[in-house]
Amino acid sequence: MATTQPLLLNDQQMKSFITNGYLILKTDFSKEFHAGLVNQLNEIYEKEGNPGNNILPRIRDMQRVFEHPVITGALTSVLGSDYLLHTHRHGHYNSIPKPGGWHKDSYWGYSRLRNHHPWWAMIMYFPQDTPVELGPTGVMPGTQYSESRTFASDEMEEEATANGEAGTFALIHYDIWHRSTPNVLGTPRFMLKFEFMRTAAPTAPSWDNQERSWSAVPLEAGVVEPTIIGEEVWNWLSGDIGSLAGTKADDSAAIAELSNRLTGSDEPSALAAAYELAARGNGGTDALFKGLHHEDVKVSRSAAYGLSAAGAGAVDGLIYALDDSREETVNLAVFALGELRELAAAALPKLRALLDQPSVRVRRTVVDVLGMIKEPVQDVVAALIKGLQDEDTQVRFMAALSLTRIGEAAAPAIPYLETALTDENRYVRGHALEALRYMGTKEANDVLMRELFNTRWCSSTTPASTF
Template sequence: MAGNAPQLLTDEQMRQFITQGYVILKTDFSDRFHKHLTKQLNEVYTNEGNPGNNLLPRIRELQKVFDHPVIDGALTSVLGPNYMMHSHRHGHYNAVNRPGGWHKDSYWGYKRMRNHHPWWAMIMYFPQDTPVELGPTGIFPGTQYYETRTFRQDEGKDEVLASGDAGTFALIHYDIWHRSTANLLGQHRYMLKFEFMRTSYPVQPTWDNHDDEWALPKNLNAPVARHDILWKETWNWLSGRVGSLSRTLPEDSGLVTELAAQLHDEFEPTALNAAYELACRGQLGVNALLSALQHEDVRVSRIAAYGLSIAGRDAIEGLTNSLESKRLETVTHAVFALGELGHLASEAVTRLGDLLGHPSEIVRREVVESLGMIGTPVNDVVSGLIRCLKDEDVQVRFMAGLALTHLGCAGAEAVPHLEEVLDDDNRYVRGHALEALRYIGTDEAKDVLIKILMNSRWCSTTTPSSTFYP
């Protein structure tokens, strides 16, 4: 196996990830390792069924995969060095001679507004040789930015298949459109899916970066549409330059009017490009986006929010005022955009905190995530997230744990409250509370963490056929 230092992605690989939403890579484990891993999977799936979230402790050798410098380096490049492995994971078994439908993964059955910036990523790992005939995962390049399916089912010529030798994996943007393909051989085919999250805003490039400025990848594959401003802004954001494109284009009133009309376009890529361009055209462009944020068509309002999320300080006052809207969609979209603006939106934290008593759980869900992303003033953010740990809505509770992972030791005040929710009925409330304790990392947090992990420790070799001996 390669050395222990993470093998970071290159500038060219990061350009591909930004534009196409995936990178295909391969580990260098031996064939013996993969054969043994696949044998264990066959035994577990045959005798016990799918282990679900217990996939990693049940197949302990899998941890070596995620410790591999190629995978660690790829995740570090996209999500930063403090990335988190989510407690949800799943082993997909496919022996079906028909393709699955195109889809985006949900958030374990829950809903949230999807990020264009790479806050989330997914590893799809193939432990066996996976030729095209065995049914690898199909990926549609560049579709991670689209809520709607903007391509036809018959556009297979543009589909990318994650096929290859054992040890191949696809690192994908969490929101890319993908599907299973037909297993024509009828043999065992496993795809082990693990989710990962960024826990902090980027402050500098975390890949093997040599070029400061954005450039298109050499072999650009954008079968649906190009998004030059969106791609450049994402590169800058990953480099630690939040709001870097605001006011970079002239305030042309005629062009702003034309772009504002394009926000209503039925073809989502056109509307997205208009939103991102308006965000670069000074206060006139921002005002057009703020007006669209109020639109009764939820699609138009959502598209406007993406533009406002990159508009920098010009958008803060208008977004904060939009929190008073009577339209639920306007409020949730405004909250989302403020969260994406990070520390630039710190002045809005008090108003966001007021929304934690909002009667709609949809609003409260968006607020809790944005508070963690903004992060300051710390005392206000932490007190708000502690309140969210006790919310009646389960999604608010588990998102509060995730939000606290962003704060590190600054979230220490939440430790006793996190300890309380370790008895919650929901697995993700408990799982995210454990992660929050780990990232807070104080002695008190570690003591709570060790106690609960010892009390709930899981024996990876105990099965229905082997309960205690040998």
């Protein structure tokens, strides 16, 4: 490798990722390197089974893959330089001709509202030559913004596959629809899946950005120009919050037409209308709030995405919605406030109070967004400490993960994170370790190192070689 510096994505690659939800890239390790990985994988799967979350320490050369400048550059471009490698990772083995079902991955068992903004991404790495016949991962381009599956199972002409030589990987938006394609050759195919999280909201482009304007960047031939959602995501990644607000006329006829689309059954059209309404000033924002309180929760969800892009003018109405009697409305309002980040600091008292309410779903969303809003930091940390002690496992592990976004200012949480290291759930423990690492103080590092030393894992110990 000529450089160890991250090879950042360019504007066209970023626009393609935002539009399609994936990029197919390739590392330049030698064939011998990949052959070694595959030999190790075959031996481990045959003798020990799937190593699951221990795949990195079990196959130590895999760490070199995630230090490769093409991979670090792609992840930095999409998630910022302080991205986190999640403690869940998995090696997928496929040797059968039957395709997998189309799906979106869960957040390790956590049912949460999916982000249009790329807070999360996945890498699917193929250590062997993977022609189409060997069953690479298939993705349906552009479906990262749709909750429902808007395509039929027999409409495969649009499917993109991560086929290629050893070292090929797919960088995908976490929420894209994807599947395993049929392995008609029947020989072993490995796909190593790793998840990554953004720990800091963007304040400026983190890719090799040359063109400030979304519209000035050309798309590759044959790709359909995306809707207004893509432009909003580009602006968000560039550091703008609520960039659509007030960019179009507060026109009553246009707002009426968009409101009809918002309540329609076509999800992509409804979502595009929600973002268009976010650009239409007070009239558009009022229409979105009507949508938020609509009896159809699908309409409410689309409206919430629009409100998350509507800027400071949406904050008061969202705070008001936190008192709504319908759980779904409250949960969506919390989500939208989180996407507005520091603009929503005035919501902190009510958000903290929601940690006392019986809805576990709302409590999970609250601890998620607290680390996005971040201010006032003392109140945020106090609320997340409370989340660490919640009876619900998912509230606890999301509270710990949210603390990674706070950094050194979260030091008052150290004793509670130390307690969390004894939690029965692996992700509470794993996220607590990450929070201590991102905190970086001497006290946090002492707790971190003691735990890691006491639980150190020997990558050479197997059932056939115990000592």
